[in-house]
Amino acid sequence: xxxxxxxxxxxxxxxxxxxxxxxxxxxxxxxxxxxxxxxxxxxxxxxxxxxxxxxxxxxxxxxxxxxxxxxxxxxxxxxxxxxxxxxxxxxxxxxxxxxxxxxxxxxxxxxxxxxxxxxxxxxxxxxxxxxxxxxxxxxxxxxxxxxxxxxxxxxxxxxxxxxxxxxxxxxxxxxxxxxxxxxxxxxxxxxxxxxxxxxxxxxxxxxxxxxxxxxxxxxxxxxxxxxxxxxxxxxxxxxxxxxxxxxxxxxxxxxxxxxxxxxxxxxxxxxxxxxxxxxxxxxxxxxxxxxxxxxxxxxxxxxxxxxxxxxxxxxxxxxxxxxxxxxxxxxxxxxxxxxxxxxxxxxxxxxxxxxxxxxxxxxxxxxxxxxxxxxxxxxx
Amino acid sequence: xxxxxxxxxxxxxxxxxxxxxxxxxxxxxxxxxxxxxxxxxxxxxxxxxxxxxxxxxxxxxxxxxxxxxxxxxxxxxxxxxxxxxxxxxxxxxxxxxxxxxxxxxxxxxxxxxxxxxxxxxxxxxxxxxxxxxxxxxxxxxxxxxxxxxxxxxxxxxxxxxxxxxxxxxxxxxxxxxxxxxxxxxxxxxxxxxxxxxxxxxxxxxxxxxxxxxxxxxxxxxxxxxxxxxxxxxxxxxxxxxxxxxxxxxxxxxxxxxxxxxxxxxxxxxxxxxxxxxxxxxxxxxxxxxxxxxxxxxxxxxxxxxxxxxxxxxxxxxxxxxxxxxxxxxxxxxxxxxxxxxxxxxxxxxxxxxxxxxxxxxxxxxxxxxxxxxxxxxxxx
Numbered sequence: 001x002x003x004x005x006x007x008x009x010x011x012x013x014x015x016x017x018x019x020x021x022x023x024x025x026x027x028x029x030x031x032x033x034x035x036x037x038x039x040x041x042x043x044x045x046x047x048x049x050x051x052x053x054x055x056x057x058x059x060x061x062x063x064x065x066x067x068x069x070x071x072x073x074x075x076x077x078x079x080x081x082x083x084x085x086x087x088x089x090x091x092x093x094x095x096x097x098x099x100x101x102x103x104x105x106x107x108x109x110x111x112x113x114x115x116x117x118x119x120x121x122x123x124x125x126x127x128x129x130x131x132x133x134x135x136x137x138x139x140x141x142x143x144x145x146x147x148x149x150x151x152x153x154x155x156x157x158x159x160x161x162x163x164x165x166x167x168x169x170x171x172x173x174x175x176x177x178x179x180x181x182x183x184x185x186x187x188x189x190x191x192x193x194x195x196x197x198x199x200x201x202x203x204x205x206x207x208x209x210x211x212x213x214x215x216x217x218x219x220x221x222x223x224x225x226x227x228x229x230x231x232x233x234x235x236x237x238x239x240x241x242x243x244x245x246x247x248x249x250x251x252x253x254x255x256x257x258x259x260x261x262x263x264x265x266x267x268x269x270x271x272x273x274x275x276x277x278x279x280x281x282x283x284x285x286x287x288x289x290x291x292x293x294x295x296x297x298x299x300x301x302x303x304x305x306x307x308x309x310x311x312x313x314x315x316x317x318x319x320x321x322x323x324x325x326x327x328x329x330x331x332x333x334x335x336x337x338x339x340x341x342x343x344x345x346x347x348x349x350x351x352x353x354x355x356x357x358x359x360x361x362x363x364x365x366x367x368x369x370x371x372x373x374x375x376x377x378x379x380x
Numbered sequence: 381x382x383x384x385x386x387x388x389x390x391x392x393x394x395x396x397x398x399x400x401x402x403x404x405x406x407x408x409x410x411x412x413x414x415x416x417x418x419x420x421x422x423x424x425x426x427x428x429x430x431x432x433x434x435x436x437x438x439x440x441x442x443x444x445x446x447x448x449x450x451x452x453x454x455x456x457x458x459x460x461x462x463x464x465x466x467x468x469x470x471x472x473x474x475x476x477x478x479x480x481x482x483x484x485x486x487x488x489x490x491x492x493x494x495x496x497x498x499x500x501x502x503x504x505x506x507x508x509x510x511x512x513x514x515x516x517x518x519x520x521x522x523x524x525x526x527x528x529x530x531x532x533x534x535x536x537x538x539x540x541x542x543x544x545x546x547x548x549x550x551x552x553x554x555x556x557x558x559x560x561x562x563x564x565x566x567x568x569x570x571x572x573x574x575x576x577x578x579x580x581x582x583x584x585x586x587x588x589x590x591x592x593x594x595x596x597x598x599x600x601x602x603x604x605x606x607x608x609x610x611x612x613x614x615x616x617x618x619x620x621x622x623x624x625x626x627x628x629x630x631x632x633x634x635x636x637x638x639x640x641x642x643x644x645x646x647x648x649x650x651x652x653x654x655x656x657x658x659x660x661x662x663x664x665x666x667x668x669x670x671x672x673x674x675x676x677x678x679x680x681x682x683x684x685x686x687x688x689x690x691x692x693x694x695x696x697x698x699x700x701x702x703x704x705x706x707x708x709x710x711x712x713x714x715x716x717x718x719x720x721x722x723x724x725x726x727x728x729x730x731x732x733x734x735x736x737x738x739x740x741x742x743x744x745x746x747x748x749x750x751x752x753x754x755x756x757x758x759x760x
Contacts, residue, residue, distance in 0.1 A: 067576055129536075151513070155513055156509075170562035
């Protein structure tokens, strides 16, 4: 395929050309609304974290030993020896979205909390299982659960978190909780589909941009969609409102993942906490790579030849910084970096414009917009 | 502990003494009701299977490739090369119970089908994950999914079946479906707890009878409890009715497992399809073993010494028929076989008597009773 044949998500696109060495901005301009209202995103994220955290910890306390300990290790609350630890807890975008979405219905932010916690549980269920399936030994600068506690505990505790997510919602016993659980189940199925695609793509030489976007929509978009609507659903939102919020979250997820894919190659190790050229070292078929390979032209062709040779190389583990830098430069020269930055901006715009379809308090709309800006502007 | 200190499930018990070589009946006398009404159990099982099977297949068809193929292999519908196969499909007790339980509410049997399918999906989710965690290479005379399709697919398809179970129920969109999903979630959490216990017991020298019964209640009782009530819940049963049916199913599950544990040692390989002394070969701390070890006396003590030596033996894999037969004889001499047979009868009685607490059509009550008799009388 060529990129201007269109994409799974919408109409035709063209791939901008980037000159080698030119800086392709990964940071889209902040949206108009956020610039004018100066929403305190840090406070918004902190609110979600503060409200969800004790409920999440109480949920984990329900697990029978040793699953409670294994889960606490996964969340970074204790270290491998069981001593208290201060895990970084991530960016907490999902809990912030879930809590905010309750306010679309003018419900109290607290209405969204069981949804925020359920979404976090499903997210972490998928991390536990994906790390094992992918053989990933590190997450958030720490050994993964299967490395520390063994594969059986990674499977078992993942299962338990998934079940606990449903339990958190269904024990509310309301019609709204049933609807929220159904949407969460749909998102979970998409997560699983995305992981199945990710695994199958590993064994293929080429992946189309459409396939990559579909996989990222499943792995990242679906759960952000659920996070962005679940508080509203618990607050009594009708299907149209919930679907609109899901649309916002889905495209926000695609923007998020495009930025993640940029950071996975060109991110500053001091900010991301990952190695330089991290995704290249893992041979990840991320958007910049896939877009560069699909772009055509001499850089694209050279990149294709090099990556095909790399796939057969037994010495790949020992490649130097310069060798990875040369591959990153080729991806950029073929236009993969600029295309991905454009894609992040495009998805960011679709996300924010989706919200126009429904009424909500102005302050809530501004906060959704500010969170979207944050997701795309972040450096880690 | 000693056995006459009572058990997790009820009051004090005494352990009957069995003479070596004496035949301890594994077959409890058929209950009065079943003898008088001659319910056609085969037809009842066939009805559950016939109603649930097409819906289960349609559910599996929803899975994205290659998960649909992997699941079809697991269910025995295709072989490892993808050719159609006629899997034995198991005894189909759970679907029969789910369909029957709808009739407690005088609802059509069909009302129970989404519940029957959801329960089957959860059961098979747990088989996929447990086989991988336990390293079991065979199930129903075939290589397990992780052996054929790899560990990642076993994890992924297990996850997908779990999600699909919730989807099947929640897409009904009714209040009853929400309640059914909540009960299924509770059962699933128990399944996971039971597997956690099973794993932890493997690393211990001794397990008490109470611990063994608790584990078996979680691994077998909880899901049979759900199967026995889910059709009624979908048919609008109140909590008291659902709890009563769960009580029947839970104790039926304990009776089922006690019989399974007897068959695991003394079952006829031609009937069970397992090796002789199957559970002994796997060093399973099943009820007859645990009861024999707890009984005290010279046979019990000798058994304890032998099993402790076996645990350290590097030659265990090559033990002869006679060596396993000697262990089985010691378990029997210590009273473990008779105690387990008594336990099966006791749980069978509790299950049937539980049903007295609620009204239901006489025919439905007789069929529940006949299914309970079948579970305890079976030879495989």
